[in-house]
Amino acid sequence: MNNPPKSGEMLHLRGNALDKGDPVALPLTQSSMFHLPGAPDGHATYGRVDNLTWVHLEHVLSHLENAPCLTFPSGMGAISAALFATVKAGSRILIPSDGYYVTRLLADRFLSNLGVSVEERPTLAFADGGFDGFDVVFVESPSNPGLDMIDLGAVAREVRAAGGITIADNTTLTPLGQRPFDLGVDIVVSSDTKAMGGHSDLLMGHVASRSAQIMERIEEWRRVSGAIPGPHEAWLLHRGLETLDVRFDRMCASAQVLAERFKAHKAVQQVRYPGLLDDPSYAVAQAQTTRFGFLLSITLEDEVKAERFINTCPLLRPATSFGGVHSSAERRARWGDDVDPAFVRLSVGCEPVEELWQALEASLNAL
Numbered sequence: 001m002n003n004p005p006k007s008g009e010m011l012h013l014r015g016n017a018l019d020k021g022d023p024v025a026l027p028l029t030q031s032s033m034f035h036l037p038g039a040p041d042g043h044a045t046y047g048r049v050d051n052l053t054w055v056h057l058e059h060v061l062s063h064l065e066n067a068p069c070l071t072f073p074s075g076m077g078a079i080s081a082a083l084f085a086t087v088k089a090g091s092r093i094l095i096p097s098d099g100y101y102v103t104r105l106l107a108d109r110f111l112s113n114l115g116v117s118v119e120e121r122p123t124l125a126f127a128d129g130g131f132d133g134f135d136v137v138f139v140e141s142p143s144n145p146g147l148d149m150i151d152l153g154a155v156a157r158e159v160r161a162a163g164g165i166t167i168a169d170n171t172t173l174t175p176l177g178q179r180p181f182d183l184g185v186d187i188v189v190s191s192d193t194k195a196m197g198g199h200s201d202l203l204m205g206h207v208a209s210r211s212a213q214i215m216e217r218i219e220e221w222r223r224v225s226g227a228i229p230g231p232h233e234a235w236l237l238h239r240g241l242e243t244l245d246v247r248f249d250r251m252c253a254s255a256q257v258l259a260e261r262f263k264a265h266k267a268v269q270q271v272r273y274p275g276l277l278d279d280p281s282y283a284v285a286q287a288q289t290t291r292f293g294f295l296l297s298i299t300l301e302d303e304v305k306a307e308r309f310i311n312t313c314p315l316l317r318p319a320t321s322f323g324g325v326h327s328s329a330e331r332r333a334r335w336g337d338d339v340d341p342a343f344v345r346l347s348v349g350c351e352p353v354e355e356l357w358q359a360l361e362a363s364l365n366a367l
């Protein structure tokens with residue numbers, strides 16, 4: 001297990017570089033033009049290329065990832081950048097068949113049209129068949145929504161030995177919960193719309209890599225494709241990151257308590273949470289993550305009861321997405337994920353855990 005960065009240090013990154021009279025809070029640079037007489041000589045030029053709010057945000061994200069980082073207007077924007085910057089016609093890529101479904105759509109509906117050959121494997125059988133001949137291997141561990149996990153270090157080692165690169169989607173655990181670079185992964189992508197922002201009020205994403213060559217391509221992709229984040233979203237994400245440590249700590253601690261209690265409740269047929277001793281993901285999670293996360297799933301008796309549970313609990317938002325301060329839940333089968341119709345993905349928020357359990361238990365008891 002690798003140590004996440006020190007959050008106190010992260011909080012003071014900007015402060016320690018300030019000059020007298022500078023604002024302590026991050027200024028929002030809302031400008032498409034910059035004062036640019038004469039030769040550009042390294043100054044900010046144009047809003048698609050430069051933005052001071054991005055620069056500060058990316059400084060903090062790079063500290064969190066311990067790797068250079070670029071931001072994008074959504075998690076899918078980041079995933080698109082990582083894939084379009086690394087594949088070409090004739091490339092072979094491998095993606096999870098049980099991960100976030102829009103990544104599959106991107107590969108199937110766009111990359112394959114450009115002559116990229118796309119193969120899928122379920123997370124639990126991801127290494128079966130090896131990685132020979134793959135240029136890019138995209139992993140998501142834990143998978144969303146099943147929460148299956150794989151040994152990222154072993155995958156990254158094998159992919160590298162076979163001459164490919166590994167991209168890991170680390171959205172569900174964040175850099176505070178899992179450190180893919182320390183396990184040998186080449187590129188990390190994240191939807192910062194989720195826990196990184198944390199308040200369900202923005203869409204953002206980032207790509208990080210320790211390879212200068214890869215980051216050059218990612219930067220070029222952003223500049224040329226125009227897939228740039230809005231300055232206001234960047235500012236909001238920067239603010240969200242200042243409380244990531246506190247939020248993530250409470251969310252993960254509460255998820256552990258709730259998973260154990262769900263397991264003991266008679267209305268719940270199955271619970272998945274990597275922090276449960278008998279969960280299929282426990283051993284891998286124990287070995288390669290620093291926290292077990294804030295996402296869990298419960299399977300109830302049937303679809304009607306699952307809907308009733310989600311829609312009647314006053315401390316649960318019936319909503320898609322996850323990672324916000326408000327606990328939220330949804331039936332993933334409604335989007336076509338290959339799960340039981342009564343499978344509920346639950347994102348544990350920042351409500352005090354006993355208050356939250358009381359509300360969840362009352363809704364379960366009333367089913």
Ligand SMILES: Cc1ncc(COP(=O)(O)O)c(C=O)c1O
Pocket residue numbers: 074075076077100102140144169171172190191192193194203204205321
């Ligand atoms: C694991 C994972 N990766 C990527 C994304 C895409 O992020 P965004 O919605 O910010 O584009 C999501 C969104 O739910 C996700 O769950």
